[in-house]
Amino acid sequence: MxxxxxxxxDAADAASTAVRxxxxxxxxxxxxxxxxxxxxxxxxxxxxxxxxxxxxxxxxWPKVSMWHASTPGSDVILVLGxxxxxxxxxxxxxxxxxxxxxxxxxxxxxxxxLADVSHRSDVQVMGTAxxxxxxxxxxxxxxxxxxxxxxxxxVHDACTHSSLPSASLWAAVPAIASxxxxxxxxxxxxxxxCEIIGTPSPLHVLHNQVVAYDHKVEEMIEDDEDxxxxxxxxxxxxxxxxGLDNPNQLEFDFSDDDTDDDAEENIDTLVDEVEQFLRDxxxx
Numbered sequence: 001m002x003x004x005x006x007x008x009x010d011a012a013d014a015a016s017t018a019v020r021x022x023x024x025x026x027x028x029x030x031x032x033x034x035x036x037x038x039x040x041x042x043x044x045x046x047x048x049x050x051x052x053x054x055x056x057x058x059x060x061w062p063k064v065s066m067w068h069a070s071t072p073g074s075d076v077i078l079v080l081g082x083x084x085x086x087x088x089x090x091x092x093x094x095x096x097x098x099x100x101x102x103x104x105x106x107x108x109x110x111x112x113x114l115a116d117v118s119h120r121s122d123v124q125v126m127g128t129a130x131x132x133x134x135x136x137x138x139x140x141x142x143x144x145x146x147x148x149x150x151x152x153x154x155v156h157d158a159c160t161h162s163s164l165p166s167a168s169l170w171a172a173v174p175a176i177a178s179x180x181x182x183x184x185x186x187x188x189x190x191x192x193x194c195e196i197i198g199t200p201s202p203l204h205v206l207h208n209q210v211v212a213y214d215h216k217v218e219e220m221i222e223d224d225e226d227x228x229x230x231x232x233x234x235x236x237x238x239x240x241x242x243g244l245d246n247p248n249q250l251e252f253d254f255s256d257d258d259t260d261d262d263a264e265e266n267i268d269t270l271v272d273e274v275e276q277f278l279r280d281x282x283x284x
Contacts, residue, residue: 001099002193003079004110005064007045009150010083012173014112014185017206018193019080021186025202028067028078032098036063039084039091064091066098073199077102083151091151092158099164106134107159107166108196109152110189112182115172118234119217123188127196129167130160138196140167169193176227177217183209 002022004015022028040062048060064081077098084091099107117124128143129135135142152168159166169192171185183206194201221227 001077001079001095001104001107002110002197003095003107003155005081005083005151007083007150009111009152011112011114012178012180012182012185014171014173014182015110015189016080017181017183017186018110018189019078021190021202021205022069022076022193023067023078023080025205026069026071026076026078028069028076031066031068031077033066034064034081034091034094036061039064039086040082041085044085045082064095071197071199073194073197074105075102076197076199077104088151088154089158092155095155096158096162096164099159100162105165106197107155107164108193109155109166109168110171110193111150111152111168112171112173112185112189114175114178116234117172117174118231119174119177119184119214120231120235123182123185124172125188125192126170126172127167127192128170129165130156131165134165134167138167143168167196169196174217176221176230180213180216180220182213184213 002019004010004019006013006016010016042062045062047062050058050060052058062082064079064084067078067080069076069078079095096107127138127140129138129140130142134140156166156168169189171182171189173182173185187203187206187210190206191201191203221231
């Protein structure tokens with residue numbers, strides 16, 4: 001089972017784009033839907049109105065759906081939809097129940113987070129798991145994160161209690177491009193997920209979108225000196241988006257710049273300027 005949930009766990013739509021791409025590329029067939037009524041705050045995640053034949057109006061409800069696909073490596077259940085707002089434990093029981101019903105050998109979740117990384121670098125993907133066998137088999141790590149969490153962590157907790165192997169893949173998305181959907185990060189997630197389940201990855205499907213993405217981000221920073229300096233600084237510092245070298249330090253350390261005694265204040269100012277730039281882009 002490969003699952004992604006839009007919302008809090010899905011920076012730049014990378015995880016949801018990855019699963020949606022697999023659904024299309026593998027010609028997956030609908031399997032079932034999870035009734036959204038108990039799990040969704042419709043004032044937050046609103047349904048949509050659709051016109052059929054330009055006349056008949058119908059409501060499209062935001063729901064988590066599942067598909068089945070047969071690949072050269074294995075049969076796969078694909079799960080996609082918005083992160084639920086309510087009754088997370090009951091929701092995860094249904095997800096894990098479907099995995100158990102079809103004797104899934106593993107639950108693999110996809111996520112994406114914003115990080116201080118350059119869009120010009122290869123997308124970094126970190127994989128985590130809770131049991132030693134899965135960690136060793138797929139060269140993953142044991143997550144040491146503590147703090148607020150999303151539905152993905154709750155799903156993995158349910159898998160642990162059900163003795164169902166599970167793993168989580170996270171892609172690092174450039175913070176300066178947070179409002180631009182990232183097919184580049186989606187491709188990185190697809191590549192690692194397919195490597196784990198042992199099937200060829202359909203990376204060619206997103207090739208043109210990846211090229212367009214790189215071009216769009218380059219255009220965004222081209223006429224902004226602060227953004228250019230920020231990206232250049234990222235490239236000289238090297239990427240450690242998941243704090244692997246120092247788990248307690250998740251930001252770049254600019255203290256080696258002896259000419260700037262107010263580095264921390266300058267970093268905050270630069271981040272504010274980047275965020276204001278992105279807001280200005282939206283208003284245009």
